[in-house]
Amino acid sequence: MTTAWAGIPFGGDYNPEQWPRDVWAEDVKLMGHAGVDLVTVGVFSWALLQPTPDTWDFGWLDDVLDGLLAAGVQVDLATATASPPPWLTRAHPEMLPVTEDGTTLWPGGRQAYCPSSPVYREHALALCRQMATRYAEHPAVVLWHVSNEIGCHNALCYCDTSAAAFRGWLRGRYGDLETLNDAWGTAFWSQRYGDWDEILPPRVTPATANPTQRLDFQRFSSDELLGLFTAERDVLHELSPGIPVTTNFMVSEHIRQMDYFRWGREVDIVSNDHYLIAADPWNHQELAFSADLTRGIAGGRPWLLMETSTSAVNWQPRNVAKRPGELRRAALGHLARGGDGILFFQWRASRAGAEKFHSGLVPHAGTDTRLWREVCELGALLDRLDEVAGAVSHNDVAILFDWESWWASELDSHPSVDVQYLAQARDLHRALVDRGVGVDVVHPSADLAAYRLVVVPTLYLVTDEHAASIAAAAEAGATVLVTYFSGIVDERDHVRLGGYPGAFRDLLGVVTEEFTPLREGERVHLDDGGVGRIWAEDLRLEGAEAVASYSDGPVPGAPAITRRAVGEGAAWYVATHLTESSAGTLVDRLLDEAQVSAVAPTGPGVEVVRRVGDEGRSWDFVINHTDQPVTLPMAGHDLVTDEAVGPMLRVDAGGVAVVRSD
Template sequence: MPGLLFGGDYNPEQWPEEVWDEDVRLMSEAGVNLVTVAVFAWSRLEPAPGVHDFGWLDRIMDLLHEHGIAADLATGTATPPPWLVREHPEIRPVDAGGTVLEFGSRQGYCPSSPVFRTSTVRLAGAIAQRYKEHPALAMWHISNEYADHTVECFCAESARHFRRWLVGRYQTIEGLNTAWGTSCWGQHYTDFGQVEPPRRAPGPVNPAQLLDWRRFSSDALLECFEAEKAVLREVTPDIPVTTNFMSVLYHLDYWKWAQAEDFVSDDAYPDPADPESPITIALSYDLMRSLKQQPWLLLESAPSAVSWREVNVPKAPGVMRLHSLQALAHGSDGVMFFQWRQAKYGPEKFHSALLPHGGTDTRQWRETLALGAELKKLASVAGTGTRADVALVLDWPSWWGLEAPESMPSGRLKLKDMLLAWYAPLRRRGLDVDLAPADRDLSSYRVVIVPNLYLCTAEYAAALAGYGGHLIVGPFSGVVDAAEQVHDGGAPGPLRGLLGVRVEEPWPIPDGITQALDDGTQATLWSEWITLDGAQPLVRYAGGPLDGRPAVTRHGRATYVSCLPTDTSPILERVLTEAGLPTGLLPEGVEMCRRDGHLFLLNHGHRAQTVDTPQGAVELAANDAVVLKLGEP
């Protein structure tokens, strides 16, 4: 499909057929060229076991094609139908306390259930056979927002699946005992059949078991996706396949998931009431672009208010456009919304839509028309890339280990906060940023920042040591190996030669207290008693038990930050200057992004700003955005 994609989720099954003609007519008027259909349609498409009703979907697909609108056709498997749940109650998910979760919401399934998996593949295959030659079919949409509601299941079937997964990972029970350190607290196993999921227990659960459970739970859902993808690929080998991610999500290893997709898509819902949301959502967009190092697609966003926060604040005039252009600025090749027509009933009846309850004589509809027209003018943006000089390293196993409940020196270290502490000041300087896994080739970047790498393998350490550029590594890194066992000699483990320091003892900072540094800045939540082992001190702790001890060190081009500074800018200023990158600040609230040949300027602030660009000064009103074609006046 040429140009940028524009549209959203369409749920015609919620409306009488006489409404459908009006819908597609208004879609054409608004410039919609893609809609997502059948996401939650399993109970309508298969009303009884093996009995299919495709008639209504046939009519919708035909109607869309007649009006030049393509279909992102879902497999409908996000929610099993009531008949399947009642005939096979064992597919219902079970929480860590043993409670069986009842039907009546969505995603009510056990990811490991053979019955559920077989049923999803059968439905996906039937849909693929039915629509494989349909001219409206543009892409496949498998399930919906994996791990939104069902992240894990603790039932007996999941336990059996977990044991098979562990056998594949460790081969022998001796291998598992060694990896899990089961001699601690008398947990030694003599057979895999004795292993259960980490259900609720009298005290802290083995952290190695928890880490493997997180790996397994991500893999179990990925197996569901890949089972459906296999049948779609067999029937329609040339139709691209995706599933919608959920921004920077703790539960799923998106580096691994992205390898299984043809292209990355994301659902993003920044809170218009949160002044920090523009920077947090920008981080997630840059992750989406980085996952496959290519353009992605914003598959869901809100035209105005959502329906699931405690207070659902609408978007002020112009903010729908601003948020849409922000997604394009960070690499999306379109802007899709939830949903097309605002629902009359159900949990999302107050969620905004491109076509609101009030119809076409509304502010929302006028903004929908304006956005559709503007996206046509921006067609040259589609397919273009972003070249970033800075990368942030994000590793899911490290994240899972770092934030495991209990057993840690502090429960205050949160990886997303640590990422944002470096990402936000980089964006304030107008620098484009990629995210990268710890084992990726990083040679194309001038600066690499590792906010945290709690779990560090020899392979990770070798990749960072071989980088050779300007490197910043944050605290509590290189602590454990892939099995959650502390490296010999303590942190930073295999990073010691690269960083030139030894961490003798972590020194968490109590809530409400700050630790002074001798450069006049402060640290919060975390500090460390470190000893120099070749590195030079740049900043020292000032006052308290760590008074005079190194806080920030330098070894070659590698900087180690043993604390959480309340402002990382002084460290960044030095490293960026040495790397030859700009350090000047953009006006407050302004964001700058580049895609080949295009410069995006976005003002998330509440007052007008002036921005200097290669094309001259640009005036930006509050909640305004401008796209410049570079090289043109």
């Protein structure tokens, strides 16, 4: 990514407007002590910058930026449009978002606006112009930050303004009502539209809503939010050319409304917010998947971690604090997978407001704390790791991921509520990471030519073009693994007829006559010793060979895992959701067939990730999440300890290493 800084920046959201001015001098002094060199400023300051419709107050922000500049701290300056001020929503209540059941969401939190509201956009762009005009030449500003976590709380709005915008989007997609009626299958349940004005967002209905209508509303809503970003970005490019523009994505398992592959093409730098799920004792696995996916969104280029937490967050049911060493392990997990910058929310833990129990770089208890000492240690470590900046990943394995397929696969009235889009992808990613294998998580449209193993998990919705690309990868020599409930529908959510798995039937050499999903908690056993859950299929071979068959369950004797030789490669199919150990056994076989090697031999709880730089340099990140020391065959210079290591590397329980090899 093109940046105005060198190395790995360290810092976070800085909200001095929440504190008396006499705290500001202490802030910059402590930033220097901790090694902070980049902070995000102004995210939620609209009401202070524009206290009334006709007045502006930038004096305090001028002082903040000047103070940071004097201290050598660079600024990611927010456009402050993330949350409209009370005077605006009071004057224009029609701009407030509305839920699918007609409930208006009122001010008092944040993001109290409809993404389609022309009133909101007019005022947001006016503020954006004011910010860009005033600060385009300020030497502290090295990055523009549009809004904040766009769509976090208001991604789907069902108001009349949104309805009109949705109809306009549909006209652009389909052109005429005949085409729309065909795409939506409106002959079913007497839903045929004879006038564009008859079309509404998928509000609460007496029975299951039209699935393609719901899918299109997801697409529209993602595009509408993206339009807010690009409108501000274009103003910033016009008035402050040369300063890159970003907005913070939320690539995680609990945010699903934005198609970030589309968004990734529109930002100058991909940045992401990520928070560990405290309830998950193996939450580093979700972090690894999110970071690999974020790198995929960035087209393989490095990206910026815009927000994470030093310890507990404020919004989970049980806000568990990070234990000693966890802060460093999590930070290096992102850095290992391309996060060229580690920023936190926020600099100083708030004393008031909804996020007052959210951890900060400076905790409520101050600097005589374990957390502050770990913050300072992390800042010093990241300085030693500056040389890693710009390095990339060269991996032989790709997992395909698509937001549209995620949306479509979890619509109502499907064969089993237990089928969750992320589950299969996460399970297979975990099995690969546990074996020390690097993974790229990419869109189905990505160039697959460089991969030896291509994993296609639960790709329920797939276009003809993407299905052909996956088949071509197998023809060219890749081992392709397709899992259950893939290839079932086209982009209109219409079932591909002729037998499942639809788009992949010929590639895989199988035909499924009927799905036979399992009851809650039920297991099915395979004749190779494997165990499946959630799903089974009444499947027959049409050119493939059976690798394993069901020995019990709904269809005993039917093939459960199949393989077909394809060109120079092979296509595998798994017609159940394998348990963790069974999935691991399959992954071992696939890696062997595809001749994919690990960075270093490892096991569950120990990550080994490689980044590659120019002139043959590489850096191997070793992150030990277990309570036992590990020893790996690895030689070079460990940047964590600043010592030569090899031929064996020992990493203590809960420890980390970053080994440079020339």
